[in-house]
Amino acid sequence: MKKIVFLLLTVLAFMCTFGQDAGRKGYIGMMIGPSFPYENFTSSGNFFDGYAETGLNISLLNFGYKIWRNLGVTAGWFGIANPIDYFGSQGMWGTGALMAGPLISFPLNEKFDLDLKGMAGYTLLRRSFENSSETASAVGPGYEAGIMLRYNFAKKWCLMMNLEIINTRLDIQFGQDPKVSIINSSFGIAYRLK
Secondary structure (H helix, E strand, O other): OHHHHHHHHHHHHOOOOOOOOOOOOEEEEEEEEEEEEOHHHEOOOOHHHOOEOOEEEEEEEEEEEEEEOOEEEEEEEEEEEEEEEEOOEEEEEEEEEEEEEEEEEEEOOOOEEEEEEEEEEEEEEEEEEOOOOOEEEEEEEEEEEEEEEEEOOOOOEEEEEEEEEEEEEOOOOOOOOOEEEEEEEEEEEEEEEO
């Protein structure tokens, strides 16, 4: 999956650009949608790997701004909750992050823009179980790569559809630490910046 995303980002980065956008160059908005764990983080793994199930992601801040032609910066502040079901023990994985990185934005036509983004930053991971007061948490680096389609339905507003992968591995428990691998699909609205 990582190789496919990297190849897609590389190919699109070397495509010819569509020229300077004389209109609005950025956006700031909020998004919400399902969160799908994959690889060893899923419920088919073992206890040390997570036993995570499909959850919810909320992006309280989703920002992007073109600085030069189609290149710019992006940032995000988001939280993800994935339930745990380990042989009847109910719990929750909570992942929160504040990240930033580069943005490549392609205007497809007057109404649609396609954004490719990669971010890295500060990540908080927390695990808790309902039947126990035991909780574990850790902080450290994480990264995200994604693709976003924006529909500019008004001069100052756009709808956003986002698909991204998030990965981190933090020191949260003794022994083997889980590799957190999540695919987020989210939808939202943003104010278009000048």
